[in-house]
Amino acid sequence: MYNKVMETVEFLNERVEMRPKVAIILGSGLGDLVDYIEEKIEIPYEEIPNFPVSTVAGHAGKLVFGKINGVEVLAMKGRFHYYEGYEMKQVTYPIYVMKQFGIENMIVSNAAGGINKNFKPGTLMLITDFINMFGTNPLIGKNDERFGVRFPDMSEAYSKELISLAKKVAEKNNEKYEEGTYLGTTGPSYETAAEIKMMSIMGADAVGMSTVPETIVANYLGIKVLGISCITNMATGIAQTAHSHEAVVDIAVKTGERFCKWVVDIVSELK
Ligand SMILES: O=P(O)(O)O[C@@H]1C[C@H](O)[C@@H](CO)O1
Numbered sequence: 001m002y003n004k005v006m007e008t009v010e011f012l013n014e015r016v017e018m019r020p021k022v023a024i025i026l027g028s029g030l031g032d033l034v035d036y037i038e039e040k041i042e043i044p045y046e047e048i049p050n051f052p053v054s055t056v057a058g059h060a061g062k063l064v065f066g067k068i069n070g071v072e073v074l075a076m077k078g079r080f081h082y083y084e085g086y087e088m089k090q091v092t093y094p095i096y097v098m099k100q101f102g103i104e105n106m107i108v109s110n111a112a113g114g115i116n117k118n119f120k121p122g123t124l125m126l127i128t129d130f131i132n133m134f135g136t137n138p139l140i141g142k143n144d145e146r147f148g149v150r151f152p153d154m155s156e157a158y159s160k161e162l163i164s165l166a167k168k169v170a171e172k173n174n175e176k177y178e179e180g181t182y183l184g185t186t187g188p189s190y191e192t193a194a195e196i197k198m199m200s201i202m203g204a205d206a207v208g209m210s211t212v213p214e215t216i217v218a219n220y221l222g223i224k225v226l227g228i229s230c231i232t233n234m235a236t237g238i239a240q241t242a243h244s245h246e247a248v249v250d251i252a253v254k255t256g257e258r259f260c261k262w263v264v265d266i267v268s269e270l271k
């Protein structure tokens with residue numbers, strides 16, 4: 001895997017002059033953030049050696065390099081989900097590439113179902129911790145010490161420093177947010193009401209089908225993580241209506257402007 005990652009990094013080094021230290025992973029319906037990126041260089045995943053290709057609607061599948069208020073960034077428009085049939089090592093492959101490319105801070109975003117009854121569709125939730133219910137872990141397998149240690153610490157899965165920066169920025173700009181624990185599960189089926197009841201008892205505030213594998217690998221590699229969930233629907237049993245991915249994307253797009261503004265303000269402080 002190490003050699004494959006280095007091959008991908010070499011390709012990117014040749015294609016792009018910028019050396020961003022900040023990466024942003026855009027969740028379902030949150031891809032409009034790329035409109036805020038200037039001096040863009042876009043590379044479709046299919047052109048990148050060893051990169052998996054995204055298959056889910058609402059995910060365009062490209063790396064976007066550029067600047068936000070003068071800060072160089074690397075955005076992933078379209079991510080890889082376990083439910084698409086990828087191995088965990090494929091789902092998290094871009095994070096390994098980011099690390100070798102020089103990324104130090106990663107902002108990961110997602111569309112999620114709200115379990116905390118104080119939330120509503122359109123709530124932006126700062127992720128303070130995660131619960132891994134994928135039933136697996138992206139680090140299973142022989143460990144390569146060139147990447148990280150066998151038993152990585154997860155006591156600060158979401159960087160306290162980045163969380164306090166995000167809060168400071170939100171308060172300064174009067175941007176509303178909530179905080180909570182994100183529970184990641186495989187999907188692709190949405191939860192039953194009984195499952196949501198269990199997740200609520202477990203301490204989850206939101207549920208989704210991504211983010212946890214990427215967060216685990218970023219921590220393993222020594223990348224600081226900030227997580228933001230866009231609550232697109234109240235979870236099953238709390239909402240009385242059925243879920244659809246179209247409705248999820250619709251609400252995420254509608255919340256997109258507030259999400260983008262917040263992320264732009266955060267990135268601008270990461271000079
Ligand atoms: O990539 P994210 O986590 O934003 O996508 C969410 C979870 C599923 O992929 C999909 C369900 O509607 O949206």
Ligand SMILES: Nc1nc2[nH]cnc2c(=O)[nH]1
Nearest residue numbers: 111112113207208209248
């Ligand atoms: N698992 C899960 N993922 C989501 N993504 C957006 N809404 C939801 C939801 O209710 N459940």
